[in-house]
Every structure is written in C-alpha cells, then in structure tokens.
Amino acid sequence: MDDCQDASVDKFTSLSQLAQIFGKTKLRGLIHHLVVGNQVIARGQNKALVESLLEQLQRIIPHGCCRLQPFLDRYVHSYESNLLGLQLEASFPEALFLSEEFVLVEIRQSTETAEGDLSKFSFRVIFHSSLSEEVPLVVEEIERVLFQEPPLADTVLEQFLQSTKKKWLK
Numbered sequence: 001m002d003d004c005q006d007a008s009v010d011k012f013t014s015l016s017q018l019a020q021i022f023g024k025t026k027l028r029g030l031i032h033h034l035v036v037g038n039q040v041i042a043r044g045q046n047k048a049l050v051e052s053l054l055e056q057l058q059r060i061i062p063h064g065c066c067r068l069q070p071f072l073d074r075y076v077h078s079y080e081s082n083l084l085g086l087q088l089e090a091s092f093p094e095a096l097f098l099s100e101e102f103v104l105v106e107i108r109q110s111t112e113t114a115e116g117d118l119s120k121f122s123f124r125v126i127f128h129s130s131l132s133e134e135v136p137l138v139v140e141e142i143e144r145v146l147f148q149e150p151p152l153a154d155t156v157l158e159q160f161l162q163s164t165k166k167k168w169l170k
Contacts, residue, residue: 044107
C-alpha cells in the first residue's frame with residue numbers, strides 16, 4: 001500500500017482510548033475473546049491504526065500468550081496468530097466461518113477530518129462465536145479499571161495490567 005498511512009497519526013495510543021471508542025459492551029467482548037484464546041482480527045486500510053489497535057490489545061495478555069501479526073495481506077490461522085491485522089482487501093477462507101472462533105474488527109474511514117481524529121473512522125465489531133455467559137474474573141477486573149472515572153493514568157494502568165497478568169498466570 002503506497003498511501004501516506006504509515007506517516008499518519010491516526011492510531012490508538014492507550015487502552016483508555018480503546019474503551020472510549022468501542023464502549024463497554026464491545027470492548028468486553030474483545031477482551032473476553034482474547035482472554036479465552038480466540039483470534040482477534042482487525043482489518044482496515046490504515047496500517048498504523050490496525051497495528052496500534054492490536055498493540056493495545058496485546059498489552060492485556062501475558063507476553064508468552066501473544067502471537068501478533070500486525071498487517072498482512074492474507075489470513076493466517078489462529079494457531080499462527082491470535083492477534084491478526086489484515087489489509088482491507090484480504091479475504092478469508094470459507095472454512096474459517098465453519099470452524100474458527102474469532103472476532104473481527106472492521107475499520108473504515110467514514111469522513112474526512114484532521115489527522116489524529118479517530119472519529120473519522122467507523123469500527124464494526126463482528127463476533128463470529130458466542131461466549132459463555134460467565135465472564136472470566138480477569139475480564140471483569142480489566143473492564144472495571146478501563147471504565148473507571150476519572151480514567152487512570154497510563155503508568156497506573158500499566159502497573160495494574162502487569163499485576164493482573166502475574167495473578168492470571170499463577
């Protein structure tokens with residue numbers, strides 16, 4: 001892709017920003033899928049935005065549990081990448097919809113505004129598989145902290161995530 005998207009400042013800079021953009025229900029679903037090991041796919045034409053979305057989600061799960069492919073032109077299976085970034089034109093194999101459990105975030109530019117304004121993008125979240133009614137405790141803890149008012153400083157949030165991941169792995 002040869003547009004100036006790599007130089008763009010259109011990107012996520014914090015988990016708090018993800019919470020603000022996606023809202024409680026969609027972000028809970030994304031985190032829940034991630035925590036139980038399902039594949040999270042982000043697809044769009046803005047490379048920096050796709051990559052930054054996945055990088056922020058990557059902060060939630062323990063280091064050894066993450067297989068990130070930030071921006072590919074083809075689909076790869078969940079055992080190769082649980083956080084997968086795809087170019088908008090990338091297609092999915094038909095068998096994917098029959099067998100895989102995943103969530104897809106489609107990112108499209110909806111209006112023209114200044115760089116750095118994420119409101120010019122639409123974020124469509126498609127949950128391909130259903131999740132159990134019982135939400136893992138780690139999901140509830142992360143959600144509680146992300147939607148706390150006033151929002152936590154990034155350094156405090158990072159400390160919370162580190163502590164939560166250590167408890168999770170025990």
